[in-house]
Amino acid sequence: MEQRTNIVFIFILSLIYTHEATMLNLTLPGQHPYPEHVVLELQSKVNVSMSRRQMLSYTTKDRSNCLTGNPIDDCWRCDSNWQLNRQKLAECGIGFGQYAAGGKGGRYYVVTDSSDDDVVTPKPGTLRFAVIQEEPLWIVFAANMGIKLSQELIFNSHKTVDGRGVHVEITGGGCITLQYISNVIIHNIHIHGCHESGNTNIRSSPTHYGRRTKSDGDGISIFGSRDIWIDHCSLANCKDGLIDAVMGSTGITISNCYFSHHNEVMLLGHDDDYLPDTGMQVTIAFNHFGPKLIQRMPRCRRGFIHVVNNDFTRWEMYAIGGSGNPTINSQGNRYTAPTDHNAKEVTKRVDTGEDKWSNWNWRSEGDIMVNGAYFVASGEGVQVKYEKAYSVEPKSATLIEQLTMNAGVLGSRHNQAKWSAGDDGDSGTTDLVTVSGGGDDDYDYSGSSGFSPTSVVSFLSVLLSALLLHFSGANFEQMS
Known part of the structure; x- marks a missing residue:
């Protein structure tokens, strides 16, 4: 029944967004023609996992303890015999790399x-x-x-x-x-x-x-x-870099990872002028960006980047940067700024004047800003365009901790x-x-x-x- 409901949900979303689809570079194999649908689907899965956890906490205490609300982990870790079916993990992916x-x-x-x-x-x-x-x-x-x-x-x-x-x-x-x-x-x-x-x-x-x-x-x-x-x-x-994705790479999910002690953490996109990277699609979800990180969490060139439900801890320069007009969709993250008053901004447009980046589609929705952190959004009509792309209320700090509590090697x-x-x-x-x-x-x-x-x-x-x-x-x- 749940699967049928999800199919109907996705079908309705397809009808909603078909007429709104922007012109994309669809030359890359594996690229999703409507990336907003993937955003919605991911949030739907989080909602289902969190609702199931809350419901079971009132009924079956032992089973609810294995549920975190993280749809990836809940997919396989609640099976006490997961070792007998390791390959089930391949069914648990989310986002563009699912x-x-x-x-x-x-x-x-x-x-x-x-x-x-x-x-x-x-x-x-x-x-x-x-x-x-x-x-x-x-x-x-x-x-x-x-x-x-x-x-x-x-x-x-x-x-x-x-x-x-x-x-x-x-x-x-x-x-x-x-x-x-x-x-x-x-x-x-x-x-x-x-x-x-x-x-x-x-x-x-x-x-x-x-x-x-x-x-x-x-x-x-x-x-x-x-x-x-x-x-x-x-x-x-x-x-x-800790993880770099370039030269027309797409269909990527980076999830539940723990990053620490590094300068240039993650680069997405080869060059501002490399057109195939316009079709790059990357989901960054449920990660913990931990101590002693300086910049590029990630640094994006072109493409559609969904940064969702991550915990960012005291970067030294900036958290999310970009050039070449990438679409950056930041949702439900917790950004904790460093003590340095000159490094409170989450975002950085690299080597680009405001007259150009003011039209870039950088959206923050439901993000939690701590210790003076702030996200500079941009893009004409971004508020109207992306309000429809979210099915959840802004996340609480408690939810972020729940979703990222197991980040890194288990x-x-x-x-x-x-x-x-x-x-x-x-x-x-x-x-x-x-x-x-x-x-x-x-x-x-x-x-x-x-x-x-x-x-x-x-x-x-x-x-x-x-x-x-x-x-x-x-x-x-x-x-x-």
């Missing part, structure tokens, strides 16, 4: 080897061997491990990297590169200390390797790719990782000092690189899942 299937339907691949010694002929059992395969794979980990990359980790399409149940860190050269691919899910991974690498041969598929020039040192680089979902990751202190929300860095805070040589678990009954991260009891249980649950899939017609592969 169609990212990752490795759904593919075999399970268990990473048993944390080394990265050979980037041209990677060893079976390593993460690098898994991500370059042509077939869909759902990639899990046999134990807690730290993977120090020697070069960029270049993905192929249709991959899920699922770090639930173990503690996985990725550091080193280049880090994650998603270039000209589609359908990738990255979930529950620590990514930090990424630095420049390259000028060497790197394999990108079982049949191809080639010379790569020097990489930027992004945590995650999305380049000409679509249908990408990054969820419950913790990112900090990389040489360039199991470490009450004691986020602490990072040490050089004096400039952006040296790319960061070390992880402490990572403590606790506060989440589903996980117990000891930080050890060997097998822990939790790791063994996780591994056995993956094996059981695979056996169930095998008898239902799917296959399982442990490459070691």
Whole structure:
């Protein structure tokens, strides 16, 4: 019944907005022709999750405790046997990246080897061997491990990297590169200390390797790719951006992540004059932008960017910036300004005069401004145009805390990782000092690189899942 209601709801929205649709660059594969519909659908899902949580709090106390109102988490975490159906996660996406299937339907691949010694002929059992395969794979980990990359980790399409149940860190050269691919899910991974690498041969598929020039040192680089979902990751202190999406990338959701200790956090769009990025569509939802962040949360060039229900904590320069006339739709966020009286503004139009940016469509609705923060909206008729695009009242601070309480890698929300860095805070040589678990009954991260009891249980649950899939017609592969 609920599904039928949602279908009717979306159909009605389509009728409402068809005649209002603005001219968009529809040349990018995977681009939604009516981005306002995606905004409405996301808010509808939040409303449903929050209403269900409130209703069950009066009836079934135990079950209501698992519900947070966060539609992504509530989709899979309320199932006490989620380990037996890990691939259900692919059904839980929201926003523009909701169609990212990752490795759904593919075999399970268990990473048993944390080394990265050979980037041209990677060893079976390593993460690098898994991500370059042509077939869909759902990639899990046999134990807690730290993977120090020697070069960029270049993905192929249709991959899920699922770090639930173990503690996985990725550091080193280049880090994650998603270039000209589609359908990738990255979930529950620590990514930090990424630095420049390259000028060497790197394999990108079982049949191809080639010379790569020097990489930027992004945590995650999305380049000409679509249908990408990054969820419950913790990112900090990389040489360039923590997450950058450029060169015609679209259909992206970045959700439930924890960002800290970094300068230029997130870049969306290659260049002000790069027309394909007009079709870029990105959802940024339920993230916590934490301590020691300076700017670009995100910095947008062109495109349609929906920033919804995030918690921003004391940036040093600005939170959201842009150039090249992007559409920025900010809804239900909490912006806590720094003590610096010269940095209270949430927004920054980069290298652009007011005579130009006054027509850009930057909208703030239901945002909470703390400690003197303020959002400079712009665009003629923006109030009339976007009033119809929201189905909820302005959010309260309590709701923001509820939706973002589990941001970052699960199991470490009450004691986020602490990072040490050089004096400039952006040296790319960061070390992880402490990572403590606790506060989440589903996980117990000891930080050890060997097998822990939790790791063994996780591994056995993956094996059981695979056996169930095998008898239902799917296959399982442990490459070691």
